[in-house]
Amino acid sequence: MNWGSWDNFLRMGGYGFFVWGSYGMAMAILVIEVWQLKVRRRRAVTELQREAARRSA
Amino acid sequence: MNTAASPRIGLFWFASPQTFFPLAGKMVPLFSLLAAGLLLVGLYIAFLVAPTDATQGESYRIIFIHVPAAWMSMFLYLVMAFWAAVGLVFNTRLSSMMATAIAPTGALMTFLALWTGAFWGRPTWGAYWVWDARLTSELILLFLYLGFIALQAAIDDPRRADKAGAVLALVGVVNVPIIYFSVQWWNTLHQGASVSITRAPSMATTMLWGMLVMALAFWMYSIAVVLHRLRSIILERERRTEWVRELLREGRIK
Numbered sequence A: 001m002n003w004g005s006w007d008n009f010l011r012m013g014g015y016g017f018f019v020w021g022s023y024g025m026a027m028a029i030l031v032i033e034v035w036q037l038k039v040r041r042r043r044a045v046t047e048l049q050r051e052a053a054r055r056s057a
Numbered sequence B: 001m002n003t004a005a006s007p008r009i010g011l012f013w014f015a016s017p018q019t020f021f022p023l024a025g026k027m028v029p030l031f032s033l034l035a036a037g038l039l040l041v042g043l044y045i046a047f048l049v050a051p052t053d054a055t056q057g058e059s060y061r062i063i064f065i066h067v068p069a070a071w072m073s074m075f076l077y078l079v080m081a082f083w084a085a086v087g088l089v090f091n092t093r094l095s096s097m098m099a100t101a102i103a104p105t106g107a108l109m110t111f112l113a114l115w116t117g118a119f120w121g122r123p124t125w126g127a128y129w130v131w132d133a134r135l136t137s138e139l140i141l142l143f144l145y146l147g148f149i150a151l152q153a154a155i156d157d158p159r160r161a162d163k164a165g166a167v168l169a170l171v172g173v174v175n176v177p178i179i180y181f182s183v184q185w186w187n188t189l190h191q192g193a194s195v196s197i198t199r200a201p202s203m204a205t206t207m208l209w210g211m212l213v214m215a216l217a218f219w220m221y222s223i224a225v226v227l228h229r230l231r232s233i234i235l236e237r238e239r240r241t242e243w244v245r246e247l248l249r250e251g252r253i254k
Helices: A006-014 A016-056 B007-015 B017-049 B058-090 B093-125 B133-154 B158-172 B175-185 B201-237 B242-249
Strands: none
Touching: A006 A016, A006 B058, A016 B058, A016 B093, A016 B201, A016 B242, B007 B017, B007 B093, B017 B058, B017 B093, B017 B201, B058 B093, B058 B133, B058 B158, B058 B175, B058 B201, B093 B133, B093 B158, B093 B201, B133 B158, B133 B175
């Protein structure tokens, strides 16, 4: 598949909005989910550290 | 209490959160790497190898995420219901945690399938949404995932939440074959079997390969994120056990 130019690639034969709207949402979901995983992990570990500190106090 | 770590029951060896936690920790980077590699290859095929579709133009390129997302949405539901059932029958904590870990990813895959479907439906059918059997049953799947998540979040006792969620998940399983066969059982606007692109063989092959590689990428991604989430759930639920405290003391979780 030869697109010729970036402009053609982004235009997607007139379907740019639909194609990039789909891939954009997929990308957004990926970023949100991975970020959410980091937040949850951070929160769990922080809770563990807090409990450990409480025990040793 | 910590006898679960002894390997005397074979099959149930990894059913212990304590033994599975480090194993999952090794699997997450492996599957993330596989997902990233397959995603790159899949996108390369999707945009640089696969040719323009004769009837749909470039809009068909949505297929490379729509179909994998739709497949994963159904497959993850079955896996979730399976582990929920195992947790219900054998009372294994880890199985129930696995079901809980799968639900958010399943819900996101379902949402993505619906979203990309809408963005594909508009240029091909002229409508973002129609109350068609395939679309409606997929929407019900999203509600089942959200219902499962909400139900478990509403119950304070984790073991009771596991059981209630398992019952809901199992009742909802009936929806998966309905989604899958909806295009045969009813007159739907949605096309039939996804791989039936009757065109020149070479073209169909690159499209098919692109779709399969992307499906595999979604699969590897799902395994990686579910296992990562599972590890957090284990830490949350097992925080009062000696082995978790030990890991923390040794500085192996931070």
